[in-house]
Amino acid sequence: MMENSAEELAFAEENLYLNLCSDPIRFEPGSKVTIIFYDDANQQVFAVRSGGATGVVVKGHKDNLKCSFRMEDKGPVLSIKFSPDLKILSVQRSAHSVEFMNFVYSSENLPEYSQSCKNKNATILGFIWIAFNEILFITKLGLELFQVYPEKRMLKFLKNVSINVDWFLHSPESNILVISSTGGLIQPFQLKPGNIYKFPKLDVDQATSSQATPERASERDVSIASLYNQTAVLILRHKPKSSTCSGAEIDVYVLNREKTTPKSHVLKLDTSGRFAINVIDNLIIVHHQASRSSMIFDVRLSGGFDGYATYHQTLVVPMPIKPFQLKLPMSTTTPLGEKSEIDCELYSVNWVVFQPNVIIDAKLGCLWYLQLKLDSIKNLMHDKIRLVEFFLQRSNGKKYILKLLQSTIMAEECVPDLTLISGMFDKLNENYKSFLDVEMQNQMSLPVHGKSERLASKGIVLVDQQDLYTHIFSNFANCSNVTDQFVVIILTEYIRSLSQFQIPVQHYIYELILHAMVRQKAFYQLHQFLQYHVVSDSKPLACLLLSLEGVYPAAYQLALDMLRRLSTANDLIVEILINKQKIIPAMRFVQSCERTDHISARKFLDAAMKTKDKSVFYAVFKFFEERNIRVRGTPVFEANEMCDLYVQHFQSVFGKSSACSNFFADGAPQ
Known part of the structure; x- marks a missing residue:
């Protein structure tokens, strides 16, 4: 019984598709004396002790992001950030002003200068650096943009936007600001140096079937994510509009500059409780605290469609993050035999999640980057055609696709499933064709069929004929269980798929299939392939036929006929x-x-x-x-x-x- 349990545990750990990075950023844990801040724009953690009087320690994933300094204690720090070029420190201690310190020459005894709200009645909710010398104040009454002149130690007011603000979120990756305003209105803005562009509002579903009062989204239930080169707003609905829903849902709104942004995707969580969201490689990771597990969603994959939005289920069974052991600092006084590592509490109430893949435990003093293991997902997703579709969307998915195809085609323990292989080829070539269409459109620099929008390829990675030839088809000769007849069947199916998507077949694919036919002396089949143009005419193919004349005399005449049909190979015919x-x-x-x-x-x-x-x-x-x-x-x-x-x-x-x-x-x- 113990052996079985050990095997099950090993199998489960093998299938865990999320893990924390092995080398977290360590910082002084939060306490009554030390307050922790995180700047997601510069990816820096600030540990502020005693309002800065006894020191501020800044850490980041790069050495140039690390520093320490002291500030005069002028009261509790509400927010602290560096400018994008790390030359100006900005600190908010009050609800009406932000202080600045030039950080160019020294980190001690820094002279300060401050800026109050332009609107004297406004209360500052937070601030954002949108350029190395431009800062935006978000107040309860709107947005105020200032230009910073560090050499003059002053700021100049540039512009403002009047809007009532309950709370805000900002994505440094896309420089999109999302504001919750009166009545639960969700209003996005695009921030650019010197300008604030207003997007159409989100068309947010607020009322549920069982509630007369709308469910207003809170700040903790909203995220901004970059999905497939588009900015999306994700809103968690604890009580969805659908009366048939058995749990919470996440509504996905892909921002549109031209018109009101409707809900385009719905992630079905099928449970309730407290959730947090990360995004890795265009995958939405939803952490559920109560079950201590995480779900994974891909909005590019197919789902149920109700005419308005696509509904997605979790791609694979929810799994916990892989257990993490944190190394303890060792000293000369540490007793022998004392633990050098401790088990970290996963899904802790102390966890705070930032986009795209940051998890911070302020009490423990750790910042991790969440990582994804595609190998584990491969073990859990049993539909291989959908798995191919999934890997096509991943940045390093090509090697997994090739491994999957190789194991499927060259399976030793069973007869390969031709229908399955055909479906996998079709997925690859549908994606292949979309790349060719995009490339053609880019070369022409014209919209297709008069449309203003440009085409987008279906996948992130491209698996083309050269890839399959190099990694799979050319290795047939090294596999004892692969017969020439099987080679002909597989390559015929691949050629069919290429032809279905109007993709020209490369000559080296034809060479493989013709050589396989000659080796098994399937000359009648070869003749039929040529006669009915299963194999397309080309100079390299004609030359191959000429080389086969010794074993198949009719190949000589077939080659000449092919060259004549090409009508561009007259000189070659004469030479022959x-x-x-x-x-x-x-x-x-x-x-x-x-x-x-x-x-x-x-x-x-x-x-x-x-x-x-x-x-x-x-x-x-x-x-x-x-x-x-x-x-x-x-x-x-x-x-x-x-x-x-x-x-x-x-x-x-x-x-x-x-x-x-x-x-x-x-x-x-x-």
């Missing part, structure tokens, strides 16, 4: 015929192309002489004499044609040269 010492057919082909006035006489005369067939040489020589008469009025070759050797050979064999009747009509002397 000459190399085969079929000089007369080569001459006839040149005549059919009406190119006799421009071809090299020397090439044909040399080839004819090498055949040691007098009649062939005679015919070719007379052909070019007649051409010379037609073009220049004389049978004599020009000096730059360098045909003296062949004239001498003709005279030595047949006597003095003379223009005579066309060999092709009258024949040649024997």
Whole structure:
């Protein structure tokens, strides 16, 4: 029984798809004396002791973000941040002003200068640096934008926006500000240096079927996230509008600059309680404190659609974050045998979550970056076609797709499922086609069908023919359980999928399938493939057919027919015929192309002489004499044609040269 439990535990840990980074940023834990602040724009943690009088320690994930300094204690610190260039420190201690300190030359005894609200009746809720010298005050009565002049130790008022503000959120990644205003209105703004652009408001569902009063979103239930290069506002609904819902939902609003933003996606949580949200690689991670587990959602994958929004279930079964052991600082006085690590409490009430993937435990003094393990998700998602769709959206998903295809196609323990493989190919090529369409549109620099919006590819990564050839198809020869018949079946299915999405098939894919047919002597099938154009015409493919003439004589004629159909390979056809010492057919082909006035006489005369067939040489020589008469009025070759050797050979064999009747009509002397 103990063995089974150990196995189950190992299996469960193997399937945990979330973990905390192994090297958290450590800082002094919060206490009555020390207050912890986090600036998500610069990703810095501030530990402020005694209002700064006994020190401020700043830490970040990079060395240039770390520093320490002292400030005069002028009261409790409400907020503290550096400017984007880390040269100006801004501190809010009151509800009506923000203080500034130039941090360029020294970190001690910093002279301060302050700025009050432009509106004397306003109360500052917070502030945001939107450029290295521009700061925005968010007050209960609106927005006030200032320009900072550090050398003059002063600020200049630029502009304001009047709006009642209950609370606000800001995304440094997209510089989007979201404000909750009177009546639960959610109003987004785009912040840019010198400007504040107002977005259309969110079309927020507020009333539920069982409540007459609307459920107003609180600050802790709203997040701003970047999803697939679009900014989205996520609103947690503890009591959703739908009466059939068995738990909370998250409404996703993708911001639109042109019109009111409607709800476009709904994440079904199927439980209630306290939640927190992170975003990793365009995946929405929802942490549930009561069950100590996390759910994962992808708005790019298909879901139920009610005509207005797409409803998504969690992609895989909810799982806890992988257990984390925190190393304790060791000292010379630490007793032997004492623990050097402690187990961290996951989903702690002390956790505070920031976008996109930051988790802070102020009481413990740790900042972690949440990480995602795609290997574990692969083990939990059993629908392989949906798994391919999932991996196409991940930034490093290509290697997982190739591994998945390889294990599916080359499965040793069972017969591969052709229907499954076909579906996987179709997902890859649908995505492949979307990339080609986007590339074509970008090259043309024009909207498609008169639409103003530009196309977007279906996936983040591209798995093309070269990838499959290199990692899968070319390895068939190394697999003892893969037969040539199986190779033909798989490649035929792949070619079908490419053709379905109007993607040109590369010649190396055709080469693989033709070689497999020849090895199993499936010549009739090969002929059928060519005759019914399952295999598209190309010069490389024609050359391959020529190389197969030794084992399949008909391949020679098939190659010539293919080259003729291409109509762009006339020179190659001539070379092939000459190399085969079929000089007369080569001459006839040149005549059919009406190119006799421009071809090299020397090439044909040399080839004819090498055949040691007098009649062939005679015919070719007379052909070019007649051409010379037609073009220049004389049978004599020009000096730059360098045909003296062949004239001498003709005279030595047949006597003095003379223009005579066309060999092709009258024949040649024997």
